[in-house]
Amino acid sequence: MDYRSYEKRLDYILELIGKNRFRTIDDAATRFSCSTRTVKRMLNHLRDRGHDIQYDRLQKKYFIKKKE
Numbered sequence: 001m002d003y004r005s006y007e008k009r010l011d012y013i014l015e016l017i018g019k020n021r022f023r024t025i026d027d028a029a030t031r032f033s034c035s036t037r038t039v040k041r042m043l044n045h046l047r048d049r050g051h052d053i054q055y056d057r058l059q060k061k062y063f064i065k066k067k068e
Contacts, residue, residue, distance in 0.1 A: 007018060009042060010042055013039075014046060017053060018064060023062075031051070
């Protein structure tokens, strides 16, 4: 995967999380045709960039925590 497609995937993950449509890592791995570990690395990469991405166990979804 080249840098541009990786960046597009990162942007797409952020968009899905922002719209409450990113449910599971398995779904994202299937959508991107990659492993679940790759999706986890992408989430960690976004977190390293400053996005506060968290997982809500009760609602079973990812979300971006807003800064107060």
